[in-house]
Amino acid sequence: MDAPHAVGGAGAVAPGKVALEVSPLPGGRSGIRARGEISALTRPSWEQALTELARRHAGVSYVELADVVFVDVAGVSALAITAMNLPGGRVVVEHPPPQLPRVLEMFWPGLDRIEVVL
């Protein structure tokens, strides 16, 4: 999110009922599964989850997003930059909401660190 508006004091982003739950993937696969929406309201938990993903990354990490209903530009940016900063390997993003491939293609065309499985 850029900050084109300047006004005294930042407004409060109130999470209300919107949530993002992130949990480790069950079974033997390394990665995370998320449920909810990835937006300004849930930014801290998404970025924290990606930091954790990067810390545990070895070879291939999976990000399962079938239960994510929406992801905004900053949410895709955080994922793209996490993947770009990995020492190697790749991130497989499974069943993302449609905004994710759209934004990836717009700002990171040809980013081979991320494989999207629709």
Next chain:
Amino acid sequence: MSTVTTHEAFVHPALFYRTEQEYTRQTVSFLREGLANGEPMAVAVPGPNLELIKSGLGVDAEGILFLDMTEAGRNPGRIIPKVLRGFADAHPQGRVRIIGEPIWAGRSAVEYPACAQHEALINAAFEGRAVTILCPYDEVRLDPHVIADAKVTHPTVISGEGRESVSDAYDWQAVVDRYNQALAPTPDAAAFSYGGEDLPAVRQFALAQAMRLGLAGEQLMDVELAVAELTTNSVVHGGGRGTLTVWAEQGQLVCEVRDAGRLTDPLAGRRPPERGQLGGRGLMLVHYVADLVRVHTGDDGTTVRFYLSL
């Protein structure tokens, strides 16, 4: 035609042409000069003019990037990041040479203020860069006030016969300010006032209204993404709340976000961030997906309207 260039200076002449012959002669001469200098070159002009340039160049057209500006630059707000910087940044060594024709007869009265501001902001976006951008203007078919504005947004002008002169009227900031025009509220439009808790609800509202007005497919996703960026901006930087209105006019869906913020950076949304930079893509996304973006900003707040063809 000869364009004087110093080493690192941005060169931004307007070309005022009256006939196809003048157009072809001057643009081809401009490109052949770049060819002789070994400069990477791109041409973004309306389709029929692309053909004039290609046939004028013959085999020399090879190696030049050609784009139809009525598509690539449909929204004038994305020409700087996507077309001009997209090409210049991909060729960081030495001078690059571009022909960009963002204003053609047929640009609507709603589009024109954004077009004029775009031409003005090119000067800020490329200040100090080794880039040459020639902007042709159809002196016969464009309104006289468009030609007058082009003399304010370009430091030099070139006549159809190839005579180059300094534009005494050059003052690009004046055009940015002049077309920062108030956008009157639209009566009877569906409206939704939101605060921080309502960001998901305002997205849903935008989607429902867009569907009701006939938008479908990928454009619905674009509306949701763009509305999310603008409304989040209101909440985080624009006073904590705002109002979204949605309506249709002239075959286009219009979404408008009003809040108490003030846009202080005229290049916001037009400066491509580094690939590894986390922020800075929100307003740019709105420019990328929309067919037109109009902005009014001042002490009383900011209004952003974006248009999508139905």
